[in-house]
Every structure is written in C-alpha cells, then in structure tokens.
Amino acid sequence: MGAGPFTRSISGISSFREFCVSDGDALLNNIGTGISDQVVGGPLVFPNPASDRLFVMAEIGSAITQVRMIDMAGRAFVAPVVQQGAQVAVDVSSIPIGSYLLELNVGLEPTAPLRIVIAR
Numbered sequence: 001m002g003a004g005p006f007t008r009s010i011s012g013i014s015s016f017r018e019f020c021v022s023d024g025d026a027l028l029n030n031i032g033t034g035i036s037d038q039v040v041g042g043p044l045v046f047p048n049p050a051s052d053r054l055f056v057m058a059e060i061g062s063a064i065t066q067v068r069m070i071d072m073a074g075r076a077f078v079a080p081v082v083q084q085g086a087q088v089a090v091d092v093s094s095i096p097i098g099s100y101l102l103e104l105n106v107g108l109e110p111t112a113p114l115r116i117v118i119a120r
Helices: none
Strands: 004-006 018-022 025-030 044-046 055-056 063-072 083-086 087-090 100-107 114-118
Touching: 055 100, 087 100
Parallel strands: none
Antiparallel strands: 004 018, 018 025, 044 055, 055 087, 063 100, 083 087, 100 114
C-alpha cells in the first residue's frame, strides 16, 4: 500500500481525523474544523445582539420560570417578560446598551448564564 491520505472509521472517535499510511507505519494527524461544539438541550436565545426584544426558547415541555439580566458590574436589571408557551419574550428596550449575562431558570433548575448584547 502506498503513502497518502486515507479515511478510516474508528468507533469511539467523535472528531474528524486524517490518517496517513506509509510502509505500514500509521501517523495520526488531528485536523481542526473551526466549528465549535454545539450544546444540545439548552435554551435558545435570539436575536443576539438584541435591540428591543429578546426571545428565549426552552425545550418542548419545559417552562422558563425566571429571567434575570446582570451587567458586567454585577447589577441586576428587570425587564418585562411575556410567557408564550415554551418561549419567553423579554422587552429590553429600556435596558442600557452593553453586555449582559442572562440567567434563566427552566422549571426549578438554573441554567448556565448566557452572554447577550444589547445594541441599538
């Protein structure tokens, strides 16, 4: 078998790998795709950056029970929230522009804070 790139499937490997085989010796080269891993099952927040409204969607069958916005100085901001099934609309039109951490409770469980930006 000659040298060159070959594709191999190996169970237990979850990332893309390239194998080069030359005279029976195998070299493993790690190739980055530049795409970060997506967290599956967490709340979806859009649009980000937001100007007047921010929408937060939980998994089907889950309810968002608390929404809190914290600025980078640690100050909490309260914004009017409208629950629409598994989706919440947050009115951010009166929140100053800047970066915030969005803290959510889905049911009784808190989620990891999400970074959002308010821009106009």
